[in-house]
Amino acid sequence: MLLIHCPWCGDRDEAEFRYGGQAHVDFPENPAELDDAAWAEYLFVRDNPRGSFHERWVHTAGCRRWFDVVRDTATNEMRPEKVVP
Amino acid sequence: MVSTPLPEPPPRLWRNPEPKRHYDVVIVGSGGHGLATAYYLARNHGIRDVAVLERGWLAGGNMARNTTIIRSNYLFDESAALYDHALSLWEQLPAELDYDFLLSQRGVLNLAHTEQEVRDSRRRVFANQLNGIDAEWVEPAEIAELCPILNLSADVRYPVLGATLQRRGGIAKHDHVAWAFARKADEMGVDLIQGCEVTGFRLDGDRVTGVETSLGPIGAGRVALAAAGRTSLLTDQLGLRLPLQSHPLQALVSELLEPVHPCVVMSNHVHVYCSQAHKGELVLGAGIDSYNGYGQRGSVHVIERQMAAALELFPIFARAHVIRTWAGTVDVTPDASPIIGPTPYENLYLNCGWGTGGFKATPGVGWVYAHTIATGRPHPLNVPYGLERFTTGALIDEHGAAAVAH
Secondary structure (H helix, E strand, O other): OOEEEEOOOEEEEHHHOEEEEEOOOOOOOOHHHOOHHHHHHHHHOOOOOOOEEEEEEEOOOOOOOEEEEEEEOOOOOEEEOOOOO | OOOOOOOOOOOOOOOOOOOOOEEEEEEEOOOHHHHHHHHHHHHHHOOOOEEEEOOOOOOOOHHHOOOOEEOOOOOOHHHHHHHHHHHHHHHHHHHHOOOOOOOEOOOEEEEEOOHHHHHHHHHHHHHHHHOOOOOEEEOHHHHHHHOOOOOOOOOOOOOOOEEEEEOOOEEOOHHHHHHHHHHHHHHOOOEEEOOOOEEEEEEEOOEEEEEEEOOOOEEEEEEEEOOHHHHHHHHHHHOOOOOOEEEEEEEEEEEEOOOOOOOEEEEOOOOEEEEEOOOOEEEEEEEEOOOOOOOOOOOHHHHHHHHHHHHHHOHHHHHOOEEEEEEEEEEEOOOOOOEEEEOOOEOEEEEEOOOOOOHHHHHHHHHHHHHHHHHOOOOHHHHHHOOOHHHHOOOOOOHHHHOOOO
């Protein structure tokens, strides 16, 4: 069981959260201009690294808010994302 | 008490050759899929200058970690055709490979716990029958005869309202399956090379000409990936992005028990599947852990939930001890169906994305993947499974009949 740090509620068991996959996958800026391959990339393709992964979790059993973390997919070490100034 | 003595492996199963500098075909990954592919390349296509490269030891990845269930009761035509081809091969393989790998067609029950699930299950039975796949709908009274230890009380949270039954389904001894394929492939000249990690590819433009390995470069006419959860780590070397996410998938076994569990029982709804191995362990599995991970360990709450579900279905197991839990790394696609076929790189072929269900397909995928590699074109059974389906939108969205959560 992962111990996940919710920025608002603190450290809680993984069972309180749901996983949201890769972070920072934005809806296309100009969707009408996307070809099929670009749509496929947006809809279906995500990074799958062994190592650092920026991902989203939602604290479903707590504050119900979304947040991003960086997790090492081999060791499960988690840390908050650096806030880019 | 041991229910069925395990067969003794033959004294010598395969050579341990030094890798040559070039092969007609290099297969990456010596799990069940890689070994079956090598076997059918040699047997069906006469291609024997083949190496199977394995970073660890033979069949030590997901092949060593699966719950050994075999069935073909899928809903969609594309899936039914592929998995039933595999099942028909399973039925002839013990004789063909001259190896008793304890194929036991003891029947697979997929339970229904809600009215809607009853309708969906019956629909799947009709779909199976239309595809020529044996399938029956069974009521609780008949389930009680098929599996007397199952709790059929109406006074549980999710009472069993019925089940689909595939009598041809069952289990096989997974390690022995791998060894059986390995021995025959080796006999036909295939080099099985363990402790040889593939770290990258050799390229001439967009044409793959070989692989980089921990034992040096190895040239190849064609390179075929069969690396399960690590496939995207390999294709990342090429900048080839695949619709794959690698997740932990856990399972567990109990101590050895008297033979009490006569068939395979699966439940989508309370989400557990359980059979009893030949030696006597109960083998239990559930769905994947939600997050990506290569750690080959999952979260305890997933195991707790599957054991809670198992206990409601099988109160007799309340005092059984868990002996081992483990996790493999499975590669999951957005439509819960595998990817089998060519890639944008010439001479590079893909077999990946099997998620939780690759074992049952082992001979079937070996057959069609060998055809794809040998001819450069998909076999009719894997035409629908190409990478292009994520662009065309012709998905094989088989989450329901996959019977486990992806």
